[in-house]
Amino acid sequence: xxxxxxxxxxxxxxxxxxxxxxxxxxxxxxxxxxxxxxxxxxxxxxxxxxxxxxxxxxxxxxxxxxxxxxxxxxxxxxxxxxxxxxxxxxxxxxxxxxxxxxxxxxxxxxxxxxxxxxxxxxxxxxxxxxxxxxxxxxxxxxxxxxxxxxxxxxxxxxxxxxxxxxxxxxxxxxxxxxxxxxxxxxxxxxxxxxxxxxxxxxxxxxxxxxxxxxxxxxxxxxxxxxxxxxxxxxxxxxxxxxxxxxxxxxxxxxx
Numbered sequence: 001x002x003x004x005x006x007x008x009x010x011x012x013x014x015x016x017x018x019x020x021x022x023x024x025x026x027x028x029x030x031x032x033x034x035x036x037x038x039x040x041x042x043x044x045x046x047x048x049x050x051x052x053x054x055x056x057x058x059x060x061x062x063x064x065x066x067x068x069x070x071x072x073x074x075x076x077x078x079x080x081x082x083x084x085x086x087x088x089x090x091x092x093x094x095x096x097x098x099x100x101x102x103x104x105x106x107x108x109x110x111x112x113x114x115x116x117x118x119x120x121x122x123x124x125x126x127x128x129x130x131x132x133x134x135x136x137x138x139x140x141x142x143x144x145x146x147x148x149x150x151x152x153x154x155x156x157x158x159x160x161x162x163x164x165x166x167x168x169x170x171x172x173x174x175x176x177x178x179x180x181x182x183x184x185x186x187x188x189x190x191x192x193x194x195x196x197x198x199x200x201x202x203x204x205x206x207x208x209x210x211x212x213x214x215x216x217x218x219x220x221x222x223x224x225x226x227x228x229x230x231x232x233x234x235x236x237x238x239x240x241x242x243x244x245x246x247x248x249x250x251x252x253x254x255x
Contacts, residue, residue, distance in 0.1 A: 061125060
């Protein structure tokens with residue numbers, strides 16, 4: 001026990017200071033490398049997104065599946081369970097006000113751009129209640145993802161509230177088919193989460209892992225040229241004494 005102390009004592013102070021600095025730098029660089037590798041791995045993980053309005057059970061589902069959070073991206077929570085990466089997304093509110101709509105578009109736009117090569121499926125979450133209310137909630141989300149129809153699934157939460165599981169399940173499968181989902185999952189909290197995980201793993205295996213291209217959707221990036229052109233049309237309409245349809249027709253013909 002004495003020898004190491006003696007060994008350190010005979011090392012010149014400048015040399016010892018250099019060694020300590022080198023160790024700190026080594027640890028710092030090592031930390032950066034580990035963080036980079038972790039982020040790279042997270043970026044490459046294929047992700048299943050839970051999307052829906054407020055109160056439908058997105059976070060409830062995330063917690064029910066016992067996901068281990070590996071990254072927080074803005075208000076998006078990325079969690080791993082087995083080989084799956086589940087993403088609990090912020091409330092998708094595109095209907096209540098212009099401010100909420102723009103904020104929602106901006107949030108999802110950033111996520112879609114950063115993870116465009118690793119989105120496997122979109123699961124639209126809706127809570128079990130009156131069928132007409134469920135349809136309205138689903139339509140208000142699905143209509144913005146028509147381009148990704150082959151990636152869309154529906155997850156119905158709170159299905160334990162059903163008094164006749166078999167009958168309600170049969171009716172919902174039939175009444176929601178017009179939305180053309182790739183599948184419908186029923187989450188019953190009284191059942192083991194492994195049943196849901198089995199269905200999610202099947203979705204992941206079925207995925208084509210295509211690039212998530214947001215062009216021609218509400219989440220597309222509007223470049224300066226397009227924005228300027230739009231504002232020019234607005235200003236033209238405001239200043240012109242002519243009817244709206246005449247102004248638009250004339251403007252389009254000039255292009």
